[in-house]
Amino acid sequence: MIVLVCSDNIASIFSAVYEAWAGKYNRDALELKIDGAYEYEFFKEYIKVETDESRAQKVVNTIKKQFGKEFLSIISLVLWSYEEDKADAVYKTIKYGIETKKYGNFLSDFRIECIQRINKLYRNIYNEIHHYYGFVRFSELDKERLFAQIRPKNYCLEALSEHFADRLPSENWIIYDVGRNIAAVHKMRAQWFIVRDVIVDNELINNKLSDREDEYRKLWRLFFDTISIEDRKNKKLQRNNFPLRFREFIIEDTK
Amino acid sequence: MFLEQKKSVYDKLKILTDAAKYDVACTSSGIEKKGDGTNIGNSIKAGICHSFSSDGRCISLLKILLTNYCVFNCSYCINRVSNDVDRVLFTPDEICTITMEFYRRNYIEGLFLSSGIFKTPDITMELLYQTLYKLRNEYNFNGYIHVKAIPGADPVLIEKTGFLADRMSVNLELPTAESLKKLAPNKTRNTILKPMRQIQLRRDANKEELVLYKRAPKFVPAGQSTQMIIGASNESDYELLAVTESLYKKFALKRVFYSAFVNVNNDTTLPMTQSGPPLLREHRLYQADWLMRFYEFKAEEILDKNHKNFNVFLDPKCDWAIRNIEMFPVEINTADYHNLLRVPGIGVKSAKRIVAARRFGSLTFENLKKIGVVLKRAVYFITCSGQLYGSVKIDSEYILRQLLGDADVRRLNEPQVNYRQLSLFDGGIYNDSSSLLR
Numbered sequence: 001m002i003v004l005v006c007s008d009n010i011a012s013i014f015s016a017v018y019e020a021w022a023g024k025y026n027r028d029a030l031e032l033k034i035d036g037a038y039e040y041e042f043f044k045e046y047i048k049v050e051t052d053e054s055r056a057q058k059v060v061n062t063i064k065k066q067f068g069k070e071f072l073s074i075i076s077l078v079l080w081s082y083e084e085d086k087a088d089a090v091y092k093t094i095k096y097g098i099e100t101k102k103y104g105n106f107l108s109d110f111r112i113e114c115i116q117r118i119n120k121l122y123r124n125i126y127n128e129i130h131h132y133y134g135f136v137r138f139s140e141l142d143k144e145r146l147f148a149q150i151r152p153k154n155y156c157l158e159a160l161s162e163h164f165a166d167r168l169p170s171e172n173w174i175i176y177d178v179g180r181n182i183a184a185v186h187k188m189r190a191q192w193f194i195v196r197d198v199i200v201d202n203e204l205i206n207n208k209l210s211d212r213e214d215e216y217r218k219l220w221r222l223f224f225d226t227i228s229i230e231d232r233k234n235k236k237l238q239r240n241n242f243p244l245r246f247r248e249f250i251i252e253d254t255k
Numbered sequence: 256m257f258l259e260q261k262k263s264v265y266d267k268l269k270i271l272t273d274a275a276k277y278d279v280a281c282t283s284s285g286i287e288k289k290g291d292g293t294n295i296g297n298s299i300k301a302g303i304c305h306s307f308s309s310d311g312r313c314i315s316l317l318k319i320l321l322t323n324y325c326v327f328n329c330s331y332c333i334n335r336v337s338n339d340v341d342r343v344l345f346t347p348d349e350i351c352t353i354t355m356e357f358y359r360r361n362y363i364e365g366l367f368l369s370s371g372i373f374k375t376p377d378i379t380m381e382l383l384y385q386t387l388y389k390l391r392n393e394y395n396f397n398g399y400i401h402v403k404a405i406p407g408a409d410p411v412l413i414e415k416t417g418f419l420a421d422r423m424s425v426n427l428e429l430p431t432a433e434s435l436k437k438l439a440p441n442k443t444r445n446t447i448l449k450p451m452r453q454i455q456l457r458r459d460a461n462k463e464e465l466v467l468y469k470r471a472p473k474f475v476p477a478g479q480s481t482q483m484i485i486g487a488s489n490e491s492d493y494e495l496l497a498v499t500e501s502l503y504k505k506f507a508l509k510r511v512f513y514s515a516f517v518n519v520n521n522d523t524t525l526p527m528t529q530s531g532p533p534l535l536r537e538h539r540l541y542q543a544d545w546l547m548r549f550y551e552f553k554a555e556e557i558l559d560k561n562h563k564n565f566n567v568f569l570d571p572k573c574d575w576a577i578r579n580i581e582m583f584p585v586e587i588n589t590a591d592y593h594n595l596l597r598v599p600g601i602g603v604k605s606a607k608r609i610v611a612a613r614r615f616g617s618l619t620f621e622n623l624k625k626i627g628v629v630l631k632r633a634v635y636f637i638t639c640s641g642q643l644y645g646s647v648k649i650d651s652e653y654i655l656r657q658l659l660g661d662a663d664v665r666r667l668n669e670p671q672v673n674y675r676q677l678s679l680f681d682g683g684i685y686n687d688s689s690s691l692l693r
């Protein structure tokens with residue numbers, strides 16, 4: 001069994017898919033793994049794949065041509081999943097599509113295991129992004145800058161930035177993925193961009209909160225506490241709808 | 256009159272949130288609106304929940320009243336004129352500022368503005384209009400707005416306001432004209448249905464305008480909704496469903512909401528709710544409402560003159576399926592979409608997935624699980640390639656026992672079982688979200 005080892009990014013994973021197709025290996029006895037995210041197994045041969053943008057692009061073109069844009073956008077989202085087997089599921093799905101001569105999006109074929117997996121990974125990241133649309137909380141710093149922190153399981157930052165760039169075009173904002181040390185920076189009426197290896201000092205942030213920030217936090221907490229109907233109190237339902245892991249950076253008191 | 260002006264925004268927000276919380280609709284759904292690249296705000300068709308309060312309900316919109324001053328005297332309402340409560344009035348600028356500041360911090364998806372009747376319906380509607388006008392044109396807010404149309408207000412004001420809102424609603428309050436007369440003496444069926452009809456017709460006309468001229472201003476683009484109070488008056492579930500159905504059909508409403516009655520005034524002429532509001536009943540109504548909106552059910556199929564009230568033990572879809580057991584089993588690999596929808600355990604999404612997936616080959620029970628079918632319920636009503644699941648029998652007695660257990664089946668046959676005796680359910684998980692009915 002050959003294991004192609006790639007890095008955790010789209011270009012590298014698609015480079016590995018290209019490599020798998022180059023004819024050097026038996027495609028049926030091949031796995032894709034993300035570097036650093038697997039346990040070494042004695043009887044397998046591990047081969048590190050070099051990232052090659054132009055090869056990755058060729059894979060993208062082939063996928064788009066044969067399986068369509070919708071397929072490509074689902075696969076691309078899946079590659080932002082935090083699950084370790086995503087690269088292999090994508091490889092197996094593309095392999096299945098090519099070998100069985102599919103044209104157009106075939107991800108609705110729920111009979112096939114790797115496709116079930118793709119759908120599951122897709123739903124998971126899609127739902128997390130949608131949750132964060134609502135659960136992101138911006139704090140206002142001096143000079144009207146907005147700052148938010150998130151800790152998603154999947155890599156949601158770019159999808160979220162897309163959303164907030166559309167929603168808050170005239171604001172300066174930063175969304176910081178605490179677990180990955182990556183931030184998206186949006187300047188008023190400009191394109192947002194990603195900055196890596198960011199470390200945020202929470203004390204510094206707290207010292208920079210704007211003068212009115214506290215007032216609006218208070219108003220929001222007041223609203224939150226008042227809107228609930230005492231006779232209908234149902235913490236279990238609240239917990240189901242609003243999992244604890246999304247509450248780390250919220251302002252309201254949900255205890 | 257000027258005394259209340261001394262109240263801080265904090266105090267006003269407290270009073271006017273508290274007075275608005277019994278209004279149930281907090282959804283921001285129904286419209287996909289991209290940002291315009293300059294101004295703040297956009298909308299997503301499915302709506303977005305920003306938080307969940309300790310009653311478990313979604314918080315999407317800043318749900319407040321413009322004022323809790325009210326000249327009417329609805330017996331179920333905390334703001335009725337005969338109550339001695341603190342009264343305040345927001346200025347339009349106060350509402351705009353809170354909305355904007357909450358929105359840019361991503362606390363909310365928009366504004367849901369309602370109001371007591373301040374002096375007259377016209378004065379109230381005018382104030383609502385001014386608030387929305389400012390929010391859209393001075394504060395340049397492009398997010399979601401849901402506003403109440405005030406019964407009895409000048410149609411011109413309602414029309415002007417409708418061009419600034421995404422959604423409008425007039426509360427039906429109570430299901431029948433008779434109950435309305437008893438509990439809301441200042442309102443009539445007519446003053447409620449009139450603006451409802453006006454909004455419907457104006458929306459129809461607007462759709463044509465938009466065909467002719469794409470950039471014509473939009474009138475209530477996310478549609479109209481309404482709500483009824485459940486359990487303050489004596490209607491049966493069947494009557495409630497029939498009213499709901501005709502609202503969807505005759506007034507083209509997007510949503511009908513139900514609000515389990517809470518006797519906030521401890522009014523002795525109304526049912527007491529010490530053992531909690533009728534949440535199970537409200538829950539069943541939402542389930543039935545989903546069946547009518549997404550599962551092609553008619554009210555008559557769910558309840559009828561001989562079954563006037565919901566089965567407390569079974570959800571309405573299971574209940575229907577067991578009463579119509581001769582229509583089952585449904586064959587997964589050949590049944591059309593409409594018949595798949597009728598199977599308990601199969602939701603809209605999974606029915607669509609089944610239809611899409613079986614083009615590639617026959618599906619097995621194992622496949623159905625992955626598709627998202629709730630097999631626990633579905634197995635009693637389906638076959639896969641002609642096979643029943645394990646030793647399952649298609650027999651209503653047998654299925655009832657499997658789904659409920661012997662004890663509940665026995666209770667099912669006691670004629671006097673009703674909602675009140677089932678307070679054991681009240682700690683359960685009820686809401687009106689889509690995940691609830693599959």
Ligand code: SF4
Nearest residue numbers: 325327329332335371
């Ligand atoms: S009109 Fe009736 S329901 Fe509305 S605020 Fe006044 S008393 Fe309450």
